[in-house]
Amino acid sequence: xxxxxxxxxxxCDIFAWFLVIFGxxxxxxxxxxxxxxxxxxxVVATFISLLLVAYGGKKVLSWVRLNIFNSLLVxxxxxxxxxxxMGFPNSFFYNFLAIPHEVVQASGHGVIPPSGxxxxxxxxxxxxxxxxxxxxxLSMFRGIRIFREGPMxxxxxxxx
Amino acid sequence: MNWNxxxxxxxLIIPLFGAFIAPVCSLGGKTxxxxxxxxxxxxxxxxxxxxxxxxxxxxxxxxxxxxxxxNLSLPSGMALPVRxxxxxxxxxxxxxxxxxxxxxxxxLFSVNYMNRFTGMGRFVSLYCLLTAGMIGMMVxxxxxxxxxxxxxxxxxxxxxxxFWRDKPTAIEASFKYALISQVGSMFILIAAGALYGRxxxxxxxxxxxxxxxxxxxxLVLVFLVGSLAMKCGTFPMxxxxxxxxxxxxxxxxxxxxxxxxxxLYGLMRxxxxxxxxxxxxxxxxxxxxxxxxxxxFFGVSMAVVQHEIKRLMGYHSVSQVGYxxxxxxxxxxxxDDARAMADYGFxxxxxxxxxxxxxxxxxxxxxxTAGAIYYATGxxxxxxxxxxxxxxxxxxFMFVIAAAAISxxxxxxxxxxxxxxxESSFAVHPFLAVVALVTSVLTLAxxxxxxxxxxxxxxxxxxxxxxxxxxAMLIGMVVLTAAILGASLFPSWTLSTLVEPAARxxxxxxxxxxxxxxxxx
Numbered sequence: 001x002x003x004x005x006x007x008x009x010x011x012c013d014i015f016a017w018f019l020v021i022f023g024x025x026x027x028x029x030x031x032x033x034x035x036x037x038x039x040x041x042x043v044v045a046t047f048i049s050l051l052l053v054a055y056g057g058k059k060v061l062s063w064v065r066l067n068i069f070n071s072l073l074v075x076x077x078x079x080x081x082x083x084x085x086m087g088f089p090n091s092f093f094y095n096f097l098a099i100p101h102e103v104v105q106a107s108g109h110g111v112i113p114p115s116g117x118x119x120x121x122x123x124x125x126x127x128x129x130x131x132x133x134x135x136x137x138l139s140m141f142r143g144i145r146i147f148r149e150g151p152m153x154x155x156x157x158x159x160x
Numbered sequence: 161m162n163w164n165x166x167x168x169x170x171x172l173i174i175p176l177f178g179a180f181i182a183p184v185c186s187l188g189g190k191t192x193x194x195x196x197x198x199x200x201x202x203x204x205x206x207x208x209x210x211x212x213x214x215x216x217x218x219x220x221x222x223x224x225x226x227x228x229x230x231n232l233s234l235p236s237g238m239a240l241p242v243r244x245x246x247x248x249x250x251x252x253x254x255x256x257x258x259x260x261x262x263x264x265x266x267x268l269f270s271v272n273y274m275n276r277f278t279g280m281g282r283f284v285s286l287y288c289l290l291t292a293g294m295i296g297m298m299v300x301x302x303x304x305x306x307x308x309x310x311x312x313x314x315x316x317x318x319x320x321x322x323f324w325r326d327k328p329t330a331i332e333a334s335f336k337y338a339l340i341s342q343v344g345s346m347f348i349l350i351a352a353g354a355l356y357g358r359x360x361x362x363x364x365x366x367x368x369x370x371x372x373x374x375x376x377x378x379l380v381l382v383f384l385v386g387s388l389a390m391k392c393g394t395f396p397m398x399x400x401x402x403x404x405x406x407x408x409x410x411x412x413x414x415x416x417x418x419x420x421x422x423x424l425y426g427l428m429r430x431x432x433x434x435x436x437x438x439x440x441x442x443x444x445x446x447x448x449x450x451x452x453x454x455x456x457f458f459g460v461s462m463a464v465v466q467h468e469i470k471r472l473m474g475y476h477s478v479s480q481v482g483y484x485x486x487x488x489x490x491x492x493x494x495x496d497d498a499r500a501m502a503d504y505g506f507x508x509x510x511x512x513x514x515x516x517x518x519x520x521x522x523x524x525x526x527x528x529t530a531g532a533i534y535y536a537t538g539x540x541x542x543x544x545x546x547x548x549x550x551x552x553x554x555x556x557f558m559f560v561i562a563a564a565a566i567s568x569x570x571x572x573x574x575x576x577x578x579x580x581x582x583e584s585s586f587a588v589h590p591f592l593a594v595v596a597l598v599t600s601v602l603t604l605a606x607x608x609x610x611x612x613x614x615x616x617x618x619x620x621x622x623x624x625x626x627x628x629x630x631x632a633m634l635i636g637m638v639v640l641t642a643a644i645l646g647a648s649l650f651p652s653w654t655l656s657t658l659v660e661p662a663a664r665x666x667x668x669x670x671x672x673x674x675x676x677x678x679x680x681x
Binding site: 070073074077078081084085087088090091092093094095 | 166169173176177180181183184223224225226227228229230
C-alpha cells in the first residue's frame with residue numbers, strides 16, 4: 001500500500017489524534033452515556049487504520065512496535081479479571097465499590113450516580129480493545145502483504 | 161469464605177485466567193508456557209471433580225454472577241431472576257468433568273506435539289479459551305449466555321483449526337466451520353431473542369417454568385434443535401466435522417470432541433429442561449431419533465471407505481453422536497409416560513448419558529493415537545503405514561483399547577452403553593436396535609482395517625527409523641486410557657455414581673426450575 005497524497009496525510013496528521021481523544025472520552029464516560037469500553041476502544045483503534053491508509057504500510061509498520069499493543073491487550077484483560085476477582089467474598093464480578101442510592105442522596109453530592117467497578121471495567125475493556133483491534137488491523141495488513149510479497153517470516157515445523 | 165460455594169465460577173475463572181495470562185507467560189520461554197498450559201488444564205480438572213462431588217452431595221448448585229451473595233437468585237423480592245446465573249446440576253457437572261478430563265489429556269499431548277511450531281503463546285491462549293467456552297456452555301443457566309459461550313468456543317476453534325495457516329486445507333476447513341457455525345449461532349441468537357421477547361427473561365429455568373407451547377415456541381424449538389444438532393455434527397449437517405477434525409492440531413481435535421458434546425448438552429438442556437413435558441408432541445423426539453439413525457448409519461458407511469486416518473475417525477464421530485441422539489431421543493419420546501419411562505425410557509437416557517462419557521474418552525484417545533502416529537511417522541494415509549506395532553508398542557496398546565471400546569466389544573465400556581441403548585430402543589421399534597447393531601459391526605470392521613494396516617503386517621522400509629512418541633504425549637493418552645479402563649472394569653460403580661445421577665438430573669425438570677425459583681412454581 002503506497003502513501004496517499006500530501007492533502008490526505010496532512011488531514012490525517014490533524015485529525016488522527018482527535019480520534020484517540022474521542023475514543024478515550026467514550027471509554028471514560030462509558031458507565032453513564034451510550035457506548036463504553038468496547039465502542040471507545042474500537043474508536044481508538046481506528047487511529048492505526050487511519051495511519052495505515054494515509055501513510056502506507058511500510059512506514060507505519062516501521063513506526064509501531066507490536067509488543068506495545070500486546071501489552072495493552074494483556075494489561076486490559078488482567079485489570080478486568082482482577083476487578084472481577086476482587087468481588088470475591090460476595091461473588092465473582094460483585095460491584096464492591098458501588099455506593100447505595102440512599103447514601104448518595106443523603107450526602108447531597110453528585111448528580112451522576114457512582115457506578116463503582118463498572119466504570120473501571122469499562123476502562124479496562126477500552127484499553128484491551130484498543131490494543132487488540134489495533135493488533136488485528138496490523139495483522140490483517142501483514143496478511144495482505146504475505147500474499148502480495150511472499151512470506152515475511154518462515155513458518156517452522158511442518159511440511160506443507 | 162467457603163470455596164465450595166464458588167466452584168461454578170472458579171471452573172470458568174481458571175481457564176479464562178490461563179487464556180489471559182498466556183501472552184505474558186510465553187515471554188518466559190517454552191517451559192513456562194508448557195507449565196502454564198498443563199497447570200491450567202489440571203486445575204480445571206481438579207475443580208471440575210470437586211464441583212461434581214459437591215453437586216452429588218448437595219444437589220443442584222447455582223451461582224449468581226455479581227450478586228450480593230452467590231446464591232441470591234431473586235434479589236429484593238423480584239419475581240424473575242435478573243442476573244447472569246450459572247446453574248450446575250448433576251448432568252452439567254458430569255459433562256464438565258468429561259470435558260475437563262479431555263482438556264487435560266489434550267494439553268499434555270500438545271506439549272510435545274506442538275513443540276516444533278511457532279506462535280505457541282497464541283495457541284495456549286486459544287486452547288484455554290476453548291476450554292473456558294466449552295465448560296461455560298455446560299454450566300450456564302441462561303440462554304443468552306449459552307450463545308455467548310458458543311461464540312467464545314467457536315471463535316477459539318476457528319483459530320485453532322487454522323493454526324497451521326500456511327496449509328490451504330486447514331484454512332478451508334476453518335472457513336467452512338466458521339461459515340456453518342456462524343449461521344447456526346445466529347439461529348440460536350434469534351431463538352434467544354424470541355424467547356426474551358415472549359417471556360421477558362433469559363434464564364432457562366425461569367423460561368421453563370412459564371413456557372406454553374405456541375407457534376413462536378415451536379419455531380424457537382426448531383431453531384435451537386437444528387442449530388445445536390448441526391454443531392454436534394449430526395448427519396445432514398455434518399460436512400464441516402471431518403474436515404475440521406482432520407485439519408486441527410491433534411491436541412485440539414481431542415478437545416473439539418468434547419466441544420461438540422457441549423453442543424449436545426445444550427440440545428438436551430433445551431429439550432429436557434426448558435421444554436420438557438410441555439413439548440406435547442412426539443415430533444421432536446422422533447426427529448432426534450431419525451437424526452440419530454441417519455448419523456449412525458451414514459457416518460459409519462462413509463468412514464469405512466476412508467483411508468486418511470483422522471478423517472476416518474471424524475466420520476466415526478458423526479456415527480457415534482447418533483447413538484446418543486438415539487438414546488436421548490427415545491428417553492424424550494416417553495418423557496410424559498411414567499410407565500414407559502420406568503420400563504425402558506430411563507434406561508435409554510442412562511445409555512445415552514453413559515455413551516457421552518465413553519465417546520468423549522475413547523474418541524479423544526483415538527484422535528491422540530492418530531496424532532501420535534503422525535508425529536512419529538509424518539504420514540496420514542493408511543496405505544503408507546504398516547508394522548508400527550513393533551516400533552510403537554504403547555501407542556498400539558492404547559489404540560487397541562480405544563478401538564475395542566468404540567466397537568462395543570464386551571468387556572469395554574462402549575459395550576455397556578451400547579447395550580443399554582439397544583435394549584431400550586428395541587422396545588420402541590426393533591428397527592432402531594437393528595440399525596444401531598449394524599453400525600456397531602461396521603465400526604468394528606473399519607477399526608479392524610485401521611489396526612491391521614497401520615499396526616500389523618510387514619514393516620515398511622520408509623518407517624524403519626520410527627520411534628515411540630515422547631513421554632508427555634504418552635501420559636496424555638494414558639489419562640484417557642485410565643478413564644476407559646476404569647469405566648470398563650467397574651461398570652456398575654460407574655453407572656450408579658457417574659451416570660445415574662446425571663440421567664436423573666436430566667429428566668428432573670421441576671428440580672432444575674425449582675433450584676432457581678425457590679421451588680414455588
